[in-house]
Amino acid sequence: MIAHTSETPRILIVRLSAVGDCLHAVPVLTALRERYPKGFIGWAIEDAALSLMNGHPMVDKFHRFPRKAFKHKQGSIFERMALLQLFRRELKDERYEIAIDLQGLTKSGLVAWWSGARHRVGFRGKECRELNRLFVNRRVNIPDSCIHIVDKNLALLSELGIEPPARPHWAMPGYRDEDAEMEAFLGPLKLGRGAGRKPFAIVNPGATWLTKRWPPERFGEVARGLVERHGIAVVSTWAGAEEKAAAQRIVQAAGRDAHMAPDTNLRQLAALTGRADLFVGNDTGPLHLAVAMGVHCVAVFGASDPLRNGPFGREHRIQAGGPECQPCWKTSCHRGDLACLHWVTPEKVLESCAKLLAQAREVSA
Numbered sequence: 001m002i003a004h005t006s007e008t009p010r011i012l013i014v015r016l017s018a019v020g021d022c023l024h025a026v027p028v029l030t031a032l033r034e035r036y037p038k039g040f041i042g043w044a045i046e047d048a049a050l051s052l053m054n055g056h057p058m059v060d061k062f063h064r065f066p067r068k069a070f071k072h073k074q075g076s077i078f079e080r081m082a083l084l085q086l087f088r089r090e091l092k093d094e095r096y097e098i099a100i101d102l103q104g105l106t107k108s109g110l111v112a113w114w115s116g117a118r119h120r121v122g123f124r125g126k127e128c129r130e131l132n133r134l135f136v137n138r139r140v141n142i143p144d145s146c147i148h149i150v151d152k153n154l155a156l157l158s159e160l161g162i163e164p165p166a167r168p169h170w171a172m173p174g175y176r177d178e179d180a181e182m183e184a185f186l187g188p189l190k191l192g193r194g195a196g197r198k199p200f201a202i203v204n205p206g207a208t209w210l211t212k213r214w215p216p217e218r219f220g221e222v223a224r225g226l227v228e229r230h231g232i233a234v235v236s237t238w239a240g241a242e243e244k245a246a247a248q249r250i251v252q253a254a255g256r257d258a259h260m261a262p263d264t265n266l267r268q269l270a271a272l273t274g275r276a277d278l279f280v281g282n283d284t285g286p287l288h289l290a291v292a293m294g295v296h297c298v299a300v301f302g303a304s305d306p307l308r309n310g311p312f313g314r315e316h317r318i319q320a321g322g323p324e325c326q327p328c329w330k331t332s333c334h335r336g337d338l339a340c341l342h343w344v345t346p347e348k349v350l351e352s353c354a355k356l357l358a359q360a361r362e363v364s365a
Helices: 019-035 047-053 077-093 106-114 149-160 176-189 216-230 241-254 266-273 285-292 346-364
Strands: 010-014 040-045 061-064 098-101 119-124 138-141 200-204 233-236 258-260 278-282 297-300 317-319
Touching: 010 019, 010 106, 019 040, 019 047, 019 149, 019 285, 040 047, 047 061, 047 266, 061 077, 077 106, 098 106, 098 149, 106 119, 119 149, 138 149, 176 266, 200 216, 200 285, 216 233, 216 241, 216 278, 216 346, 233 241, 241 258, 266 285, 278 285, 278 346, 285 297, 297 346, 317 346
Parallel strands: 010 040, 010 098, 040 061, 098 119, 119 138, 200 233, 200 278, 233 258, 278 297, 297 317
Antiparallel strands: none
């Protein structure tokens, strides 16, 4: 355990990417800020997640990781080295005492080392990958009871003498401008919370891996069930042409009270999601954003492990199962039939939705 008496330590969180993984790091941030209200907390992070987290009131400084410095086709080697040198100097200038590496990779370990922090905390065991062990000097054994990545992240705080909170807490930045933009979309439809408004569910068919993507036809059946059985409207969110086509199919299948979301950036998506009553989707960034925004979720899992990466908390539901090879953590299916995804039926997902909606009605009654 790190021996220190200062109530104003300078701490760097290292979680560079991806968006969902950075959201899984937020409970560490909130626990640190609760323990050290007057401490200085920085965060090394990449562009995509930074766009969502920028302006967070608990972070004193974000350090934008120059990802393109590691891309051979992005400028000369001298230009890329100059970017890294500026980044290293920026880290060193903050005089960090402690760096907490929540990523466990070579590049995240390098960032912790570049910070100049005397104490560089990281994972021991399978969460410590590549050459990470060369750069972190306080490696923590994660208890077997910690299965979800949020619990694993919080376990690193034991090196600072911080007990993991009984209930991890997500605090997100305010999205005032984006709230107004999303109100321009929801207001005319009379969707959202409040008098004269109709509750709505977000249905998001996207995921980066093919092996995480439940078929849009099945999402369409779920959307139709939400509208017809539960009287709840549907907004289908998307990013990019492929997801937009899937969202259009979902809206067409649902019929009335189903709407295409506008083209949104991550901050706008956060504002839109925060007004929903339910989120239905795959293992992807928008799912974990919904968790962070306090929205109840039903998640379909294929290749990834829902015990490790599922929506955190008992207020959510997971649909997963199928063959013994699940979870395989593969981006392509060696069986060729995506059996793990096809095992999940629209009826099973709708049953989970019904339970969450009934619980919400009991709470509001």
